[in-house]
Amino acid sequence: MKRSLINTLKTSLFCLVMAASAFQAAAVSVTPQMMEQFKQLPLSEQRRLAQQYGIDPSMLGGSASASQPIAQPATPVVTPREVAPQSKAEVHGVAPVKGLKPFGYELFAGQPTTFAPVSDIPVPADYRIGPGDTINVQLYGKESKSFQLSVDRLGNVHVPGMEPITVIGMSYGELQQAIKSVVAEKMIGQTAHVSMGELRSVRIFVAGDAYNPGSYTVSSLSTVSQALFVAGGLKTIGSLRNIQVKRAGALVATFDVYDLLMKGDASNDVRLQSGDVVFVPPVGETIAVTGEVLRPAIYELKGTETMAQVVAMAGGVKPGAYPAASIVERYGSNYLKEVLKVDLTGNQGQSLKAQGGDELVVRSTSNEYNGSITLIGQVNRPGQYQWYPGIRISDVLASVKADLTWNSDTNVALVVRQISIDGDIEVKGFDLLQAITAKGGADDLPLNANDKIIVFADRDEALDRRKLGKFFTLVKKDQTLQYLAEKNSQQLEDEELRQISDKKQMNSVAGVAVIESASADKEKDLALANLMLLGLFNHPNLIELSDQMSRRELLFPVLAKLQSQSRSQSRSAQVSVTGDVRYPDNYPLIKDAKVMDLIALAGGLKESAYLLNAELSRTYYDNVQGMHIEHWNVDLAKAMDGDQDQNLNLVSKDRLNVLTKPAWAANETIEIRGEVRFPGTYIIQRGETLADVVERAGGFTEYAYLYGAVFTRESMKKQEALEIKRVTSSLRKEIANRTLSQEGSFASVADTDAMLTQLEQIEPVGRLVIDLDGIMNPELNRNFNVEAGDLLYIPPMRQVVAVMGEVQHATSHRFDTALSLKDYMRMSGNTTQRADDDRTYVVRADGSVMLPENSYWFGGKQSLKPGDTVIVPLDTNYKDNLTLWSQVTNIIYNSAVALSALNIL
Numbered sequence: 001m002k003r004s005l006i007n008t009l010k011t012s013l014f015c016l017v018m019a020a021s022a023f024q025a026a027a028v029s030v031t032p033q034m035m036e037q038f039k040q041l042p043l044s045e046q047r048r049l050a051q052q053y054g055i056d057p058s059m060l061g062g063s064a065s066a067s068q069p070i071a072q073p074a075t076p077v078v079t080p081r082e083v084a085p086q087s088k089a090e091v092h093g094v095a096p097v098k099g100l101k102p103f104g105y106e107l108f109a110g111q112p113t114t115f116a117p118v119s120d121i122p123v124p125a126d127y128r129i130g131p132g133d134t135i136n137v138q139l140y141g142k143e144s145k146s147f148q149l150s151v152d153r154l155g156n157v158h159v160p161g162m163e164p165i166t167v168i169g170m171s172y173g174e175l176q177q178a179i180k181s182v183v184a185e186k187m188i189g190q191t192a193h194v195s196m197g198e199l200r201s202v203r204i205f206v207a208g209d210a211y212n213p214g215s216y217t218v219s220s221l222s223t224v225s226q227a228l229f230v231a232g233g234l235k236t237i238g239s240l241r242n243i244q245v246k247r248a249g250a251l252v253a254t255f256d257v258y259d260l261l262m263k264g265d266a267s268n269d270v271r272l273q274s275g276d277v278v279f280v281p282p283v284g285e286t287i288a289v290t291g292e293v294l295r296p297a298i299y300e301l302k303g304t305e306t307m308a309q310v311v312a313m314a315g316g317v318k319p320g321a322y323p324a325a326s327i328v329e330r331y332g333s334n335y336l337k338e339v340l341k342v343d344l345t346g347n348q349g350q351s352l353k354a355q356g357g358d359e360l361v362v363r364s365t366s367n368e369y370n371g372s373i374t375l376i377g378q379v380n381r382p383g384q385y386q387w388y389p390g391i392r393i394s395d396v397l398a399s400v401k402a403d404l405t406w407n408s409d410t411n412v413a414l415v416v417r418q419i420s421i422d423g424d425i426e427v428k429g430f431d432l433l434q435a436i437t438a439k440g441g442a443d444d445l446p447l448n449a450n451d452k453i454i455v456f457a458d459r460d461e462a463l464d465r466r467k468l469g470k471f472f473t474l475v476k477k478d479q480t481l482q483y484l485a486e487k488n489s490q491q492l493e494d495e496e497l498r499q500i501s502d503k504k505q506m507n508s509v510a511g512v513a514v515i516e517s518a519s520a521d522k523e524k525d526l527a528l529a530n531l532m533l534l535g536l537f538n539h540p541n542l543i544e545l546s547d548q549m550s551r552r553e554l555l556f557p558v559l560a561k562l563q564s565q566s567r568s569q570s571r572s573a574q575v576s577v578t579g580d581v582r583y584p585d586n587y588p589l590i591k592d593a594k595v596m597d598l599i600a601l602a603g604g605l606k607e608s609a610y611l612l613n614a615e616l617s618r619t620y621y622d623n624v625q626g627m628h629i630e631h632w633n634v635d636l637a638k639a640m641d642g643d644q645d646q647n648l649n650l651v652s653k654d655r656l657n658v659l660t661k662p663a664w665a666a667n668e669t670i671e672i673r674g675e676v677r678f679p680g681t682y683i684i685q686r687g688e689t690l691a692d693v694v695e696r697a698g699g700f701t702e703y704a705y706l707y708g709a710v711f712t713r714e715s716m717k718k719q720e721a722l723e724i725k726r727v728t729s730s731l732r733k734e735i736a737n738r739t740l741s742q743e744g745s746f747a748s749v750a751d752t753d754a755m756l757t758q759l760e761q762i763e764p765v766g767r768l769v770i771d772l773d774g775i776m777n778p779e780l781n782r783n784f785n786v787e788a789g790d791l792l793y794i795p796p797m798r799q800v801v802a803v804m805g806e807v808q809h810a811t812s813h814r815f816d817t818a819l820s821l822k823d824y825m826r827m828s829g830n831t832t833q834r835a836d837d838d839r840t841y842v843v844r845a846d847g848s849v850m851l852p853e854n855s856y857w858f859g860g861k862q863s864l865k866p867g868d869t870v871i872v873p874l875d876t877n878y879k880d881n882l883t884l885w886s887q888v889t890n891i892i893y894n895s896a897v898a899l900s901a902l903n904i905l
Contacts, residue, residue, distance in 0.1 A: 100296060109233045133196065135151070140193065141190035176194040202275075205275075211232035220274075242254060245277070255269055256268060262312075285300070310360060321365065325343075326360065373453065377413075387451075410431075410433040574589055579658035583602050599636075599658070610659040617656075668788030669682060671791045673792070674704070674796070676701065684786055693792075713766050714766060798815075801870065804870065836873050840871065840873070845868055
């Protein structure tokens with residue numbers, strides 16, 4: 001049965017093929033009986049027969065005649081791609097603005113991965129029927145049947161048992177009514193339900209400045225926007241506001257993507273028909289919008305937009321914007337840029353017409369808070385507080401325990417107040433503890449709007465600065481800010497302000513080390529920190545971290561402001577204190593300040609302060625006498641007791657010097673280790689000698705080896721570090737000179753850097769060569785005074801002699817009075833080929849260096865002693881590129897020997 005059916009269909013298909021091969025005006029009709037027979041075959045057999053005879057299944061109608069379902073891709077139709085900012089060559093109408101991208105192109109940005117149209121979406125009622133569409137008809141009534149009808153190329157559908165129905169050009173709604181009417185008329189007792197099956201595909205063209213222009217097969221439901229998606233979007237030189245749809249050469253629609261993106265209006269996103277051309281013209285005039293808007297970007301203009309409409313396209317202004325001070329950069333008639341001030345809050349500014357090439361900058365408002373109190377420093381909740389008339393210190397800081405940290409200085413705090421419209425300030429001081437506990441008292445100051453309250457730390461050294469350090473590390477990554485910091489540092493013209501911003505101190509006096517110097521990196525970090533601190537009162541992060549800042553850091557923006565507001569007729573309201581106070585420095589001149597107010601601001605007096613006499617210096621200048629200075633002696637003890645004659649009033653530029661008690665020593669110590677009866681740390685007084693301290697330590701034990709004693713001093717360590725730095729600098733200059741002169745051969749840059757790096761890494765020892773036997777003998781007069789930080793080590797007897805340097809085996813040997821230098825050298829395998837025998841020397845156990853008169857000496861003062869070290873240096877002429885070692889070797893070997901002597905400490 002099946003075989004006969006197939007044979008019958010083969011005959012019918014053959015006829016169809018013959019008829020379709022001829023060009024005829026009328027199409028060959030396929031009878032309903034043939035269609036029913038064809039439907040009864042399996043789908044695979046239907047496809048095989050159609051393929052065998054080389055015909056399109058759409059000619060046959062029914063399930064097999066319908067367009068085959070289009071497989072939906074497993075991956076997106078387009079792969080997203082990033083839309084880069086326009087290059088200068090691509091920009092049309094506006095120069096590229098750093099960081100800005102043209103608006104809207106990301107919507108369509110993508111690379112097509114398949115051209116398969118999407119067809120599984122609801123069919124709207126206005127959908128126009130065309131050849132290739134499939135219609136599902138379900139009959140109800142005395143018998144139920146279902147048909148899948150395909151619209152043939154003449155636009156007809158064939159309902160079994162009925163004549164063809166012309167449906168081409170009908171809307172989907174009209175099609176439903178037409179088929180229902182025919183069924184109701186021709187088939188009594190039958191009711192039809194009509195729905196759309198598979199939709200036809202149409203071929204369209206995307207031309208112009210699309211990303212991938214060309215011909216595409218899409219669903220008949222596709223619109224302009226979907227065609228742009230399939231084409232991968234637009235180039236950045238393509239217009240988003242004038243996308244044209246052309247049909248048979250005529251313009252039928254214009255699509256503005258901005259309407260879709262900004263208003264959600266897709267009314268012009270028309271449905272495409274077969275043969276339509278979607279044309280993307282070049283972009284029109286553009287405007288760049290930057291600053292405090294929600295959507296900074298480059299926008300395309302149609303030519304009629306005002307500045308108000310441009311701001312609306314950019315999403316409106318941010319809450320922190322100041323639209324009244326906006327500007328427009330525009331190319332004028334002379335082809336040069338000009339700047340226009342635009343008030344976007346007024347009608348005139350809003351109605352200003354935008355032009356191609358404009359750049360609209362919406363500026364931000366000030367970071368200043370209006371009508372607030374700023375609280376910073378050692379408080380539990382630094383930040384902004386509401387101001388209201390009558391508010392006082394005690395209203396902001398109501399409790400010592402609840403509002404202040406454990407490290408707060410309750411003796412003094414400051415209020416910084418703006419006193420003029422141009423931002424000049426004055427500083428008021430108050431007793432913080434009295435302000436909180438005695439509400440309404442003299443120290444509980446009434447506050448004005450925008451006052452700043454500063455609470456200091458009692459001990460700066462106890463601050464936990466980890467979060468502040470992390471924040472500063474993030475700030476350091478801003479290269480622009482670093483550049484501004486360097487410029488800011490160079491512009492600190494006032495010497496006193498430079499002193500408070502610069503922690504460097506003199507590191508040497510005439511070649512003698514005083515303290516260690518600050519590195520260049522620290523200087524750059526300090527300049528950056530100063531720039532950051534200038535905005536302390538306006539930066540929320542800095543305000544939050546102000547409880548980790550030192551007294552100097554909290555005062556830096558105040559002092560900088562006082563310095564900047566000084567005029568030729570008014571001096572900077574600053575005073576300074578030096579000497580024995582906890583934090584000697586420059587300070588703002590508090591209104592009606594006295595001597596004790598300045599001392600409180602500096603953290604109070606040290607234990608070593610001399611209360612009976614401090615010196616207050618005041619500088620005067622007039623046109624007759626010029627500059628002259630007067631000095632007053634201040635009895636701090638009486639001033640502390642309330643004597644107003646001693647507690648003098650301060651004026652600008654006063655300097656208070658708090659003296660140190662005569663012969664004061666703050667428990668300076670020296671340490672003694674090794675072979676003494678009572679080793680340990682001993683407090684010393686000025687004028688005490690080393691022999692005195694040794695006697696206090698109980699003297700030496702019977703095992704003490706006085707000749708090998710090691711004595712180190714901190715000041716000598718600093719001096720050695722200075723000398724190493726000087727030698728390194730000298731070597732660098734010499735190498736540079738040799739490189740420039742190009743005379744002779746010299747070491748490579750890599751060898752030079754390696755040697756200089758090794759030299760710079762030498763640790764200073766600070767060892768002083770002493771004769772401990774002579775020191776302990778009063779008759780020899782070799783004793784000397786000790787200093788704080790000195791260390792004396794008396795080793796036990798060492799019965800060894802070390803041989804180091806260019807020998808076959810550098811090691812130590814047991815001391816024997818019968819052995820000479822030659823014997824010890826021979827015991828170490830004698831010298832190597834690279835040794836410089838003529839420069840052999842001995843580092844004595846006491847730290848001194850002895851050069852032998854010849855290599856065979858023995859006896860007398862030339863004899864070796866226990867603990868001595870023989871050094872055989874390198875022959876620096878052995879290889880020419882090692883000539884630099886002639887200046888480096890001695891330093892390295894001497895340091896190695898000294899450190900070796902201290903290894904057991």
